[in-house]
Amino acid sequence: MKQITTFLATLLVGILSLSVDALAELADLHLPVIPRTHAEAERIQRVVAPTTDFTIAEQFENNPAGAATVRATKTPNVFSSPSGNISFEKELDFKVGNGLFKKLWVSSPSSTLASDGLGPLFNARSCQRCHLKDGRGHPPEGPDDTATSLLMRISIPGGPTADDIADYLATQPDPNYGGQIQDFSVAGINAEAKIQITYTEEAILLSGGETAFLRAPAYDLTTLGYGVLHPDIMLSPRVAPQMIGLGLLDAIPVADILARADPDDADGDGISGRPQIVMSTEYGVPMLGRFGLKAGQPSVWEQSASAFAGDIGISTTLHPAGFGDCTPAQVKCRTAPDGNTADHDNAEIGDVGLELVSFYSSNLGVPARRDIDDPQVLRGKQVFYETGCISCHTPKHVTHRLDGQPEQSFQLIWPYTDMLLHDMGPGLADNRPEARATGQEWRTPPLWGIGLTEQVSGHTYFLHDGRARSLLEAVLWHGGEAAPHKQSVIDMPPPDRAALIRFLESL
Template sequence: MVALQVACRKADSISPDDNPDSEWLSGGSQTAFDQGGGAFSHAFASLPANLVRIHEIGDGQFNATFVSAPAPLNPGLGPVFNNVSCGSCHVADGRGKVPGVGESAANMLFRLSIPGEGEHGNPVPVPGYGDQLQSRALLGKPREGDIAITYTETTYHFADGATYKLRAPTYTFTALYTTMPGNVMLSPRVAAPIFGLGLLEAISDNTILANADADDKDGDGISGKPNMVWDVLKSQKVLGRFGWKANQPTLLQQVAAAYNGDIGITNFLFPKESSEGQTQFDSDPNSKSYELTDSLLHSVQFYVRSLAVPARRIATDAKVVEGKGLFKSAGCIKCHKADMRTGVDVSLPQVSNQLIHPFTDLLLHDMGAGLADNRPDFLATGTEWRTAPLWGIGLTQKVNGHTNFLHDGRARNLMEAIMWHGGEALSAKNKVNNMSKSERDALVAFVESL
């Protein structure tokens, strides 16, 4: 179903016609005016009828449940997998939730590798497991294993004496089908929101690279660097921009890889089963077909590409305005860049030449030992993560029913997420630590307005 623009407007809202360059319009002309549970699921405005139809098909396919073959609809699940549909993890096109106590970690993704570099500089898959742990399997087939999560909670103090708590996760392999190497590197991931990705894809490489400063030549302590990753379609290294470590170059590859690794669905970019080479399965060496048609794969790619961004809320509120100033003075703005302009894409004019406000530079930054997964991914080191976009983050509770943030969902609210920052963000965190309670509240109010 294509979500329509909300017709009613709050007193403090504006329409795209009032000021095309307003900070209210997070997605430029592709901004949706909805503050409810469907805020992340609106199609771009002014799509022609043929593209509306493709968006609709992609929407249905994104939420389609796959089953084991043979089947008349959506066959090919597994044999091992993490979930049965894209929408099972990206609920309402939003943020994944970490499991509660005693729950399976099946809705999280765990990247795996062993030390070294693959043929294209990629992480080296784990023998018998591949590059992620699949925690589910078809009936009669053994799953690869699961992960148990425990947390250690520690109390800290702000400079004014107020306390806050941070919980550090520990991950333990359970129910493994075969021995896991002792030198395996594990990286937990929760599903990230998917709205606005088409606009991020439309930002030119030159615009992103202009913000890179890998050697910190300007001496500001921020040394954002690009990740250069393997483009399967082009068979060459290109700029990465999607994923927690910017390890995917395009939405097409991101979607195709997720189908293959998360659901066990082969496609023209990834024609081999994700379980191929694992000892518990026999693959058919003569098979030359794949399970997801090109047209359906491209429809899902277009669905993700054409999801609009929710508008800012209460941007003129005095507390929010104060928080905006604190966000800048603390230095958060150095990585979470407020403004970007997309390039020209003749294939989709809706994403062209848009002033957007994603609050990311799409670059890698050292976030310190506290957030490290210690697993390199192409040029990303074990302490580096791509700056996460902040647009729409204040609607997470409304859309997804929780406020779990960061790559593994360890933060239970925005302030915890801020206080986990280290490395290049340590100076900014220390400035937040020294703020008064009213200033901290204003800072959070600003981020929640995005």
Template sequence: MASSLSNTMILCGIVSIGISMSAGVIANTSTRYQRDDLSETDQVRVSSVTQPTKDFSKAEKFEQKSAGAATSKKRVNKKSFSHSSGNLSFEGERDFKLGNSLFKKIWIASPSSTKASDGLGPLFNARSCQRCHLQDGRGHPPESNQDIATSMFLRLSVPPRTPEEIIAIETGTELRIAEPTYGGQLQDQAVTGLPAEGKMRISYQEKTVHLNGGETASLRAPSYRVEELAYGALDSEVMLSPRIAPPMIGLGLIEAIHEQDILALADPNDHDEDGISGKPSMVFDHDHREKILGRFGWKASNSSIHIQSANAFAGDIGLSTPDVPVPWGDCTINQPSCRSQPHGDQKHLGDGEAPKKVLDLVVFYSKNLAVPARRNVNDAEVLEGKELFYTSGCIGCHQPKYVTRRNAGQKELSFQLIWPYSDLLLHDMGEGLADNRPVGDASGREWRTAPLWGIGLTETVNGHTYFLHDGRARNLLEAILWHGGEAQPSRDTVVDMAPTERRSLLKFLESL
């Protein structure tokens, strides 16, 4: 498909149910939503294309190109998540490579002779972005409690208690209240001479699920604790939530989806009575003093790749940026020995340990990591699995396709037909997956629908098949069987399928 869809089919829907917002409250209205970047003619043309297909006899037009013209067509191998957008310009390739070098950059503690790499920590989870996002792909739990959990960590928070904290949570100016001593996440590494905060420990309990056809599956239910605490006890009301690093592919295209296309899918009160109650995560924009749509992170708590990257620099590596100008990272006032450590702020290089130019190049790199082309889209078993995925109700959350904004800010990401298989909304996933830790609009049972593109290449790229927010699922079937809440009916349908049907469903997912 050409970089512009103007000569092909264009996608975006005409939305019959509008959504009005006031302070993050979503209410259904009869207002007809229209995208502000498309003509009325375009909207009519694309309405039919956005509808889920009912023809499973063959692949849909352009279906192989999951990311439109930005799709990577390179050979499938361990580097399949590390290629640039297929339509990137020469100048874009230059910036992508520069960003890649910074994404892989190993940061070191201050003071050092290598000033451009100065500023690690003092507390951290990884020395580089790449060490969390392995091969730009999916992280995993540690194989044993003796291993450093580099691509996985624990989020920490406590309930709001003071009037100021309660107001901050209610108004959305804060998404959560950090644990008073250990901050927003547990850092299991530290610079020389400073103790790490502690060690995450995981234990699993197996439970058997019986499937139609005499088959069984085993699910491992994790529990989490923290040991070797170096700065005193955790707050008695601390809430822990594990996170593995998600894949980096297609982020720029997700950011380029028009807000109204996502909001149009929201039905928080289930007015259509289909059992699906997706709601948007509205996060506070401190620059403009208003709430905007969040779409990144396991609970959709970040509104842009820029903000997500700045927060990761601060929390994961301990690097300050112009957006998060704290050189001690996640060290709290109750960790004075941490805050007193040397830092790598050097004004002659720019504000922050990772100045604007560094952050901008990492953001550009993150925006342009390409989604690989689909495989076997016309395979009979894949097509059967696709039909089962659609008819089982999975697309109630895993929305197949969109067209990105015509004015996305980068031409290579603009006006592309993409197939992320996500509505990017929050859904109640049931008690089994609950972390019981609210973040902004997301309750302790709600998670953002994870995009599925590229999921079938996880083992090829990362050498494992651990899925869900904490990697508890050891394969795709286990990931499905953990679905509860709004997804319970679809999950039960999979349980009731004939074994050959389940294999076809998994074959479809492996083709994504």
């Protein structure tokens, strides 16, 4: 068994080490793709080319999700509408999926056989508890704040073939605490730890006599009865991201994403986007990573199954263990009753339920842009483009033409992401590798809907751990490949800086 594990790990390392050209055969196995014609491909290249005219808004710019765009209401539920082009029949599936997304799971055994199986260790009792109103979560406001969506991924150095495996893969779960800290548990079982955050502030002097303040977090874990954490533990704090447009991001052709990768910075622009490559649990082959803050999952389906297992302790056919993330050292947790049942594919949520949750997650509509013709917004767009922000935050893509999936099929979308990994410097580093991503690399987050964060979530906390309290702070945390662009923002005239933020708020 150890020899098989070593062989598979070594094989995966070889795949992850391949050049972009050698990865060209990666397939979108999870999608019913209708291949593009040569003429379509040429037309798409013209359509997605960045504009150079900032005097007026571009055609279709007000519809960032194409025909799937929804109305930008002024309510906190603006992220919770189904795709604008969804059929009546599929809207029913969306609503059932929404019910499962909001469902509060209970511990086993229970008379509610369709809802038991929680934990035994967990971070939340429902998907909605982290993605409140389908928006961005936030870190704790203080030591007694439990209405948060911060979780802590963990790992330690070493792997099944630590002597001959690349550094970025040489990690494994903590032997006592697994791959994630769960701060809640069912009755009779201890939670793993409590997480506390302290901040130190630094003043950043900006042009025009302005000053910004950045807060740097430090994390402390108080463990609760499962032994000590490994002395070389690697921590990766993460706040739940917004949910809109996931199905459209899922439908961007892998070839289009790979075409934008430049791991060796061959063009000399200082930007070295790299594709994340992960082993698909569903298909058993390497696929492009798309979802998660380091793009650790290849599809909405696998992202949903992983979140059920890690965050709620709910098993699926992809992760069938009823005890979730409990380690062999957590004997009481491993032997607790679970909710696996033959009625749900020998899991706690069967494939039908997982499909409905994935469909819901894939079809949360992206709201229409606001104020796209406003002169300050247009100036801010010009600043965004000319500063080089679009080197990572690619404005436009066209999705695959898909058979039987019209909501995401052949749409011109404006997510402002290249879906690639970028080195963001030591300031934002979690120093925890994940598959191909190093401890300083993060996937470029999509920016659509970012200006509606306060309306939906009641705050303006950004970045992977919510440390930035404003869009300006988020920009000023950029480092690594983005360091020159950040410096440009620091040095630019204050009216241009204000226009840049105004443009981001319009997204």
